[in-house]
Amino acid sequence: DADVTQTPRNRITKTGKRIMLECSQTKGHDRMYWYRQDPGLGLRLIYYSFDVKDINKGEISDGYSVSRQAQAKFSLSLESAIPNQTALYFCATGSSLGENNEQFFGPGTRLTVL
């Protein structure tokens, strides 16, 4: 089983709809992240959480919100989706105890907003 899972893997929705992307991990990591990938722009950080009670905005948080329901779960919401939020979204985890500072990525969620 994958250590970092994302649901759904693909989603097509319409402008104005509320969308939630979910991320779960079995790695026992305390830190979780949401990124979006756009062609030609690489990955950009949306939000990150260093533990259940810690939520921080990243580079491009406008139009998004997150919830850290438990250490293993970190969800990303688009309250009112718009077409320029069409992108590939990645969840990642990391450990404050890790020596190697590596982040482990989920398989991605491809979101299309019509």
Next chain:
Amino acid sequence: AQKVTQAQTEISVVEKEDVTLDCVYETRDTTYYLFWYKQPPSGELVFLIRRNSFDEQNEISGRYSWNFQKSTSSFNFTITASQVVDSAVYFCALSEAGTGFQKLVFGTGTRLLVSP
């Protein structure tokens, strides 16, 4: 502010050619980590290598090698005898001590196309 530049948007080579992907970074920290990730057409991100700022030794892993030069703030990636399966988008990334090493800044990626 930290920044990662991958000036090569797309590179096309023929199988068995060697190819180098460039990565130039900017940071004010003296302690940092550099990473390379591979994103094949299936879309997932595959970790390739991590290098800390105190280790400038070049590294070789099979057909892959990495050249870290602090003097030029570069961390270049070379694939020797490229294969079609190497076709992917490759990302360079940086994390700094100032962020607790837990915020990754990515370059915009280089798409490598290897044709038979």
